[in-house]
Amino acid sequence: MESKAVVMRWIPGKKGEVYYPIEFATLRVPKPEGSDVLVRLSAAALNHRDFFLRQDLYPMPQFGMALGSDGVGMVVDIGPNASGLWMNRRVIVNPGQGWVSDPEAPESAKGYLTLGASPAGTGTMQQYMLVDQADVVSCPEHLTDAEAAAMPAAGLTAWRALMVRSKNAFPGRNILITGIGGGVALFVLKFALAAGCNVYVTSSSVEKLRRAKELGAAGGVLYTEPDWESKLASLLPQDRKQFDAIIDGAGGNIVKSAARLLRNNGTIVAYGMTVSPTMPFTMKALIENIQLVGTTMGSRKDFFDMVELVRTQRIRPIVSHVVYGMNNLDEIEWLFRLLQEGSQFGKLVLQIRESSKTSNL
């Protein structure tokens, strides 16, 4: 069987300066063996990781292999040891490998491998993919394919950052989410609201702040303005004038800002460093016993728990833009440009084939 895929082509260039071109390739998909299931993908989504890969800023980029960590589709064939119950079922694919359930870190000696142009060996920006039955989950009925595709990597990262690492996903806690236009940030917003937290946000855009408030954020400020920390602090409720946790994907000077905003012993959960690959830890943060906690995506168990919360709370991921079909590279390039500019609000989705659920966008 053949599968049309979006892949990167190698060209010479330095890390951070090169921008690997993307192209379509026809890949061979073997027949499912053992407990594999064959998924006919209907939608995939982009992550900032895909943009970093093209700039050679992500470890071990693989060329000629499908990009994409996020995918939803229909199971159309199964291996001899896979359960027949998966046949014709709409499933979402676990975006990583090598981490089953350990709450601390991946069990695999090889570490955690994210799908998509990586040593994981497969990705979701293609028509068909093989995956072990243990790494798929039934798609919640209330989601369109675009919404479901929006969920895996960003939802999993948000879930672990807030629910596992922050230790502050409780009613009444003040949570700050930086850069609310980002894919992960919007999932943190949805999950924190579901947990009953008071959620505040930052953004570079007034319109994005407005939309975040519409979704339930208690307030927000522009991080592009000087002294945004004081403006933010003035919005907090009288009976709880400090933040309990900050969930941040930008890095930069967040520790300095946090030392002004967090309660003593408060937590910064860092899930990304969009601004630069290093960030300073300050003396004031040390004196205030601030904890800086790193986090990666999450285990298969975290992934299933996250999807279950989405199912039971009928949470709808925010989809910013969808492009249709696997025949127009310009449209896919346009999604990458939106990622680069940061002009999206939510996830960028590639609809691979006609949806089994109608998009409501």
Ligand SMILES: NC(=O)c1ccc[n+]([C@@H]2O[C@H](COP(=O)([O-])OP(=O)(O)OC[C@H]3O[C@@H](n4cnc5c(N)ncnc54)[C@H](OP(=O)(O)O)[C@@H]3O)[C@@H](O)[C@H]2O)c1
């Ligand atoms: N650790 C992991 O496992 C993991 C998993 C997924 C992602 N990540 C990382 O997390 C980061 C975000 O990923 P994503 O896919 O959500 O990216 P994204 O959708 O491209 O979002 C990036 C957002 O970052 C915000 N931003 C940019 N500069 C900022 C600044 N100086 N201060 C605050 N916010 C700023 C912008 O928010 P506004 O538009 O609101 O200004 C922008 O929309 C990336 O670095 C990515 O590599 C890590």
